[in-house]
Amino acid sequence: MEINYNEIMAFTNIMVFPHKNPDGDALGSAVAVALAMKNLGKKAVIVIDDVINFELRYLLEYTEFISYEDALDRINSVDLAISVDCGDIKRLGRRIELIKGKPLWNIDHHFTNDNFGDYNSVDTKSASACEIVYNILERYEIEITKDIAEALYTGVSTDTGNFMYSNVTTRTFDIASSLLSKGIRRDMIVRELYQSKRKNKVKLFSKCLLEAEFMFENKLAYSVIDNDIINEIGCTFNDAEGLVEQLRDIENVCVSLVFREVFDENVNELITKVSMRSIGDIDVAIVAKELGGGGHKAASGVELKMPKNEAVKKVVNSIGEKYFK
Amino acid sequence: MEINYNEIMAFTNIMVFPHKNPDGDALGSAVAVALAMKNLGKKAVIVIDDVINFELRYLLEYTEFISYEDALDRINSVDLAISVDCGDIKRLGRRIELIKGKPLWNIDHHFTNDNFGDYNSVDTKSASACEIVYNILERYEIEITKDIAEALYTGVSTDTGNFMYSNVTTRTFDIASSLLSKGIRRDMIVRELYQSKRKNKVKLFSKCLLEAEFMFENKLAYSVIDNDIINEIGCTFNDAEGLVEQLRDIENVCVSLVFREVFDENVNELITKVSMRSIGDIDVAIVAKELGGGGHKAASGVELKMPKNEAVKKVVNSIGEKYFK
Numbered sequence: 291m292e293i294n295y296n297e298i299m300a301f302t303n304i305m306v307f308p309h310k311n312p313d314g315d316a317l318g319s320a321v322a323v324a325l326a327m328k329n330l331g332k333k334a335v336i337v338i339d340d341v342i343n344f345e346l347r348y349l350l351e352y353t354e355f356i357s358y359e360d361a362l363d364r365i366n367s368v369d370l371a372i373s374v375d376c377g378d379i380k381r382l383g384r385r386i387e388l389i390k391g392k393p394l395w396n397i398d399h400h401f402t403n404d405n406f407g408d409y410n411s412v413d414t415k416s417a418s419a420c421e422i423v424y425n426i427l428e429r430y431e432i433e434i435t436k437d438i439a440e441a442l443y444t445g446v447s448t449d450t451g452n453f454m455y456s457n458v459t460t461r462t463f464d465i466a467s468s469l470l471s472k473g474i475r476r477d478m479i480v481r482e483l484y485q486s487k488r489k490n491k492v493k494l495f496s497k498c499l500l501e502a503e504f505m506f507e508n509k510l511a512y513s514v515i516d517n518d519i520i521n522e523i524g525c526t527f528n529d530a531e532g533l534v535e536q537l538r539d540i541e542n543v544c545v546s547l548v549f550r551e552v553f554d555e556n557v558n559e560l561i562t563k564v565s566m567r568s569i570g571d572i573d574v575a576i577v578a579k580e581l582g583g584g585g586h587k588a589a590s591g592v593e594l595k596m597p598k599n600e601a602v603k604k605v606v607n608s609i610g611e612k613y614f615k
Numbered sequence: 616m617e618i619n620y621n622e623i624m625a626f627t628n629i630m631v632f633p634h635k636n637p638d639g640d641a642l643g644s645a646v647a648v649a650l651a652m653k654n655l656g657k658k659a660v661i662v663i664d665d666v667i668n669f670e671l672r673y674l675l676e677y678t679e680f681i682s683y684e685d686a687l688d689r690i691n692s693v694d695l696a697i698s699v700d701c702g703d704i705k706r707l708g709r710r711i712e713l714i715k716g717k718p719l720w721n722i723d724h725h726f727t728n729d730n731f732g733d734y735n736s737v738d739t740k741s742a743s744a745c746e747i748v749y750n751i752l753e754r755y756e757i758e759i760t761k762d763i764a765e766a767l768y769t770g771v772s773t774d775t776g777n778f779m780y781s782n783v784t785t786r787t788f789d790i791a792s793s794l795l796s797k798g799i800r801r802d803m804i805v806r807e808l809y810q811s812k813r814k815n816k817v818k819l820f821s822k823c824l825l826e827a828e829f830m831f832e833n834k835l836a837y838s839v840i841d842n843d844i845i846n847e848i849g850c851t852f853n854d855a856e857g858l859v860e861q862l863r864d865i866e867n868v869c870v871s872l873v874f875r876e877v878f879d880e881n882v883n884e885l886i887t888k889v890s891m892r893s894i895g896d897i898d899v900a901i902v903a904k905e906l907g908g909g910g911h912k913a914a915s916g917v918e919l920k921m922p923k924n925e926a927v928k929k930v931v932n933s934i935g936e937k938y939f940k
Contacts, residue, residue, distance in 0.1 A: 452777060454805050454809065454810075458795070458801065460792040460793075461792075463792035463795060466778075467786075470785045476783065477781045480779050481894075484864070485863075485864040486864070486865075486866045487866060488865075488866050489829070489865050489866060489867075493824070495821070496821040496822070497825055499820075499821040500818055500822055504814070538810070539811070540814050540817055541811045541812060541813050542814075
């Protein structure tokens with residue numbers, strides 16, 4: 291956790307980089323870092339290269355976000371790059387090109403992180419990158435303003451499933467308490483993150499849950515999403531995010547699967563993307579790896595070059611053979 | 616908050632009473648109090664007069680629960696009654712008969728509480744009765760064992776919507792942190808409370824959300840549940856609990872309504888029970904009261920002696936006239 295604070299504080303013109311397709315923790319920690327640096331009199335902007343999810347849009351109000359193209363114009367004067375919540379430098383996507391030759395401060399909590407920065411604040415025991423940023427600000431007595439606290443609360447909440455996941459520690463609650471004491475608009479944050487669900491996303495989830503298939507005495511549950519459903523509801527494949535967890539959280543379910551059949555223009559055929567979740571002793575990563583995918587014991591995925599029906603058969607059979615025979 | 620601790624500690628045979636239809640906070644605080652008293656060498660049992668909700672059943676494992684009838688047999692030897700989480704003594708139902716003439720310790724956090732006990736630990740600023748029990752145990756240096764901590768965490772979590780509601784304070788997080796430090800099985804608790812949803816309840820919610828009607832530019836959302844849906848899904852009207860909040864939490868929705876059409880054998884006709892929720896400036900209690908119901912600004916209800924279609928028209932028109940003209 292100890293970084294060379296004096297060296298870092300000598301830099302004055304900073305770009306902050308959350309990972310691609312940033313979640314609440316990536317954006318929250320980026321905003322907090324940028325604001326803290328600005329409050330110390332430095333220049334700091336956040337560089338993003340994606341569309342920001344609906345529920346996170348409030349984070350765009352706190353400070354300056356610029357695009358890859360704008361960053362290209364400005365990169366010459368930058369003397370420090372900070373990556374946040376990136377378990378691997380590749381998670382920056384093409385923005386890696388921007389920071390070549392620049393000193394890099396890597397702030398992250400993923401166990402995959404190989405300390406790719408020149409300065410590394412990597413703590414795999416932290417539930418979120420925002421916890422690490424909080425620790426840094428506290429350690430070096432940098433003021434945590436209300437705005438910074440709101441950004442940090444976002445990551446503390448989202449990366450723990452709002453205090454549901456097993457990564458929550460006493461420190462997580464201690465930090466949440468401290469952030470709340472800064473007078474943050476917690477009700478606004480909760481409403482934006484969790485209580486402003488898009489209607490069509492709710493409809494997609496509802497349709498998929500209503501039509502979900504249950505097998506092996508309800509121990510396995512799966513939903514299939516194809517273009518027809520997407521068009522009928524009027525949503526995108528991205529709207530399925532979170533569905534596989536909702537399936538997992540039904541009584542008796544130990545393995546949940548979501549199959550998304552999409553037309554892959556690169557190979558000119560239908561492919562099926564499979565998300566897998568499990569609880570208890572079941573290791574979906576083994577099955578995912580056998581089929582050419584990857585991930586962790588409880589959360590894995592694979593892309594299969596076949597239409598949905600074949601993919602369902604293949605994955606369900608693999609899991610059934612291994613765990614439900 | 617100060618009670619006469621020495622007087623209370625002189626009692627040795629205790630019955631603990633959570634409110635009728637106990638939720639996680641009522642049961643959690645009852646279990647915590649009973650265990651703490653037992654650890655101090657006293658006799659303590661919990662008296663319940665209801666079926667316990669599926670997701671709370673794990674709480675029945677920690678200590679002795681007895682029925683109203685069993686309590687009748689044992690009440691003579693009891694020298695202290697403790698009510699927990701009861702905003703009004705009437706919330707004990709017929710168990711009030713059991714405690715007549717006994718000293719009563721009233722532990723509660725509802726603003727309606729009129730200090731009906733002989734000893735009162737009422738703190739309306741606490742988000743849960745479990746917070747109050749925690750404060751008492753800490754104040755009088757009574758050991759918070761792992762079991763007690765698990766019971767308390769249940770109420771701290773459920774009465775705040777797992778740290779979502781605006782009643783959460785820094786103290787709530789501080790207590791959560793302290794309880795976690797006791798080595799509680801937080802993952803088990805989260806799974807039991809929130810991640811073991813009954814399949815048919817999920818299907819009912821999904822069907823209702825999929826078929827929900829949206830009016831007044833999506834500011835009002837409603838679902839209708841009748842016997843046909845209940846039979847089709849294979850669930851009960853009680854399974855609709857929580858649905859009206861899910862409708863409220865869709866983008867742009869300011870008022871959500873759930874209509875349940877049931878056959879009332881007392882009057883031999885169809886009646887419709889209406890649950891109402893609102894956010895922001897809209898006061899559904901006004902509409903509910905006009906129609907003969909009651910409740911609070913953001914959460915009200917009414918029973919209408921008419922079938923569902925008439926009830927929908929009546930309520931939607933009333934709200935539309937008042938707020939969306």
